[in-house]
Amino acid sequence: MSFINKFGKTTVATSILAASVLGTTHVSFASGAGQGAQGQQGQDGDYMAIGNTKNPKNVIFMVGDGMGPSYNSAYRYYADNPNTKELDQTAFDKYLKGTNRTNPNDPKENVTDSAAGGTAFATGHKTYNGSISVDNDKKPLKSVLEYAKEQGKSTGLVTTAEVTDATPAVYAAHVDDRDKKDEIAQQFYNDKINGQHKVDVLLGGGSKYFGKENGHLTEKFQKDGYDYVTNKTDLANSKNDQVLGLFAEKNMPLQIDAPQQNPLLADMEDSALSKLEKNDKGFFLMVEGASIDKSGHPNDITGVMSEMSGFDKAFQNAIDYAKNHKDTLVVATADHSTGGLSIAKGKDYVWNPDAIHKMKHSGSYMTEQIAKGKDPETVINEGYGVDFPEKQLDKVKEAAKELKDVTDKAKDDKDPKIAEATTQLQDAIQKPINDASHTGWTTYGHTGEDVNTYAYGPGADKFRGNIDNTDSAKNIFDFFGQDVTSNQNQQ
Numbered sequence: 251m252s253f254i255n256k257f258g259k260t261t262v263a264t265s266i267l268a269a270s271v272l273g274t275t276h277v278s279f280a281s282g283a284g285q286g287a288q289g290q291q292g293q294d295g296d297y298m299a300i301g302n303t304k305n306p307k308n309v310i311f312m313v314g315d316g317m318g319p320s321y322n323s324a325y326r327y328y329a330d331n332p333n334t335k336e337l338d339q340t341a342f343d344k345y346l347k348g349t350n351r352t353n354p355n356d357p358k359e360n361v362t363d364s365a366a367g368g369t370a371f372a373t374g375h376k377t378y379n380g381s382i383s384v385d386n387d388k389k390p391l392k393s394v395l396e397y398a399k400e401q402g403k404s405t406g407l408v409t410t411a412e413v414t415d416a417t418p419a420v421y422a423a424h425v426d427d428r429d430k431k432d433e434i435a436q437q438f439y440n441d442k443i444n445g446q447h448k449v450d451v452l453l454g455g456g457s458k459y460f461g462k463e464n465g466h467l468t469e470k471f472q473k474d475g476y477d478y479v480t481n482k483t484d485l486a487n488s489k490n491d492q493v494l495g496l497f498a499e500k501n502m503p504l505q506i507d508a509p510q511q512n513p514l515l516a517d518m519e520d521s522a523l524s525k526l527e528k529n530d531k532g533f534f535l536m537v538e539g540a541s542i543d544k545s546g547h548p549n550d551i552t553g554v555m556s557e558m559s560g561f562d563k564a565f566q567n568a569i570d571y572a573k574n575h576k577d578t579l580v581v582a583t584a585d586h587s588t589g590g591l592s593i594a595k596g597k598d599y600v601w602n603p604d605a606i607h608k609m610k611h612s613g614s615y616m617t618e619q620i621a622k623g624k625d626p627e628t629v630i631n632e633g634y635g636v637d638f639p640e641k642q643l644d645k646v647k648e649a650a651k652e653l654k655d656v657t658d659k660a661k662d663d664k665d666p667k668i669a670e671a672t673t674q675l676q677d678a679i680q681k682p683i684n685d686a687s688h689t690g691w692t693t694y695g696h697t698g699e700d701v702n703t704y705a706y707g708p709g710a711d712k713f714r715g716n717i718d719n720t721d722s723a724k725n726i727f728d729f730f731g732q733d734v735t736s737n738q739n740q741q
């Protein structure tokens with residue numbers, strides 16, 4: 251279990267790329283244009299867009315946080331129907347358009363975090379790690395969501411993380427540090443465009459940033475006409491066009507561990523679409539599978555597959571929507587990869603998703619239960635679906651005791667020793683499933699490979715080939731009618 255050297259890595263960028271040259275192309279064709287006339291069947295059996303095939307009126311931009319290419323390939327094995335001879339395609343495969351580069355413009359690091367990555371595809375500008383849509387001089391950068399709002403479109407942000415987390419935040423806030431989550435929540439409420447709140451549908455976790463400690467933001471939103479909901483039933487019953495839905499104090503639980511009353515990502519997406527589509531001028535919706543990354547960091551393969559599955563459902567949902575609404579573009583991509591996920595490890599040419607299918611809870615969930623004081627053996631018995639060696643159980647018990655000792659001695663819960671002991675506990679819990687599935691990992695951080703881009707609908711061909719992460723924003727600005735070079739905010 252010594253294949254990871256947790257603290258042995260220091261990365262200093264030796265050269266930093268200047269901000270990329272800004273493109274000003276204005277021609278964009280619908281998917282399949284040139285192969286057949288509008289309304290005819292294309293090569294892949296889908297019908298071409300009818301109506302305005304140049305510029306989609308609606309954009310659903312989906313982010314699989316941390317969903318590097320190995321995540322998509324691993325998910326193909328995991329989702330495969332064993333009764334068919336061939337390895338089945340995933341919902342994503344059919345819509346692969348190309349890859350995108352993810353490097354940030356950071357003075358010290360050349361592998362991106364979600365803040366710089368998100369800023370790139372939200373605003374069209376590269377920036378430093380930790381930035382929430384401000385440039386290297388801390389000046390605000392306009393996002394595609396803000397531009398959509400200026401145009402009178404409806405807007406939505408849907409995530410399994412806290413809604414103040416980096417990826418949603420970059421669309422509607424401007425702060426110099428992603429950790430300023432109270433300020434991000436304040437900006438969601440206070441910053442307006444043409445007298446209106448920027449985000450009409452805001453769904454995810456993070457209620458702790460909207461309560462009385464941060465100025466009663468939920469009450470303020472409700473006074474301004476928003477529904478405020480905290481569970482699946484209330485979300486389904488919400489009638490207003492504007493809604494704030496906060497389903498957890500922090501991040502939402504993983505799909506495999508979630509209680510029944512929690513909406514899944516596809517449920518939140520459905521609700522968002524039903525509200526946003528009422529606007530004749532169209533909408534911009536960002537949907538984030540955030541916990542793919544949050545499971546990748548602690549090398550939790552069960553959690554990763556749980557969240558890939560949730561993101562896959564939300565993607566299929568979006569594609570179905572776009573097939574019925576021909577002026578809708580769906581794009582799905584990632585901000586970076588996480589953990590150095592490897593499909594097989596050791597000497598065998600084998601990766602075994604069946605073992606993961608047998609698991610009843612994620613490694614993160616079991617770690618949390620034990621950290622809260624629940625008996626380790628009970629937690630493992632309830633969470634594991636594959637053999638858990640006796641010797642390994644002793645290691646889990648030892649790690650649990652160590653975590654308790656460290657926690658008892660710590661001055662506060664931010665003590666780095668707690669994080670270190672938690673990591674050791676989680677590694678001990680996950681070793682048997684990583685071994686049984688032959689899953690390898692190289693880091694607890696992010697990795698810098700290009701990530702896949704999937705797209706369907708009018709404008710999808712603009713995402714072909716190896717593009718830059720900033721090109722996603724440039725394309726969307728272009729579709730909505732603005733040249734990205736003029737997108738610096740005037741604040």
Ligand SMILES: [Zn+2]
Nearest residue numbers: 316364543588
């Ligand atoms: Zn991350």
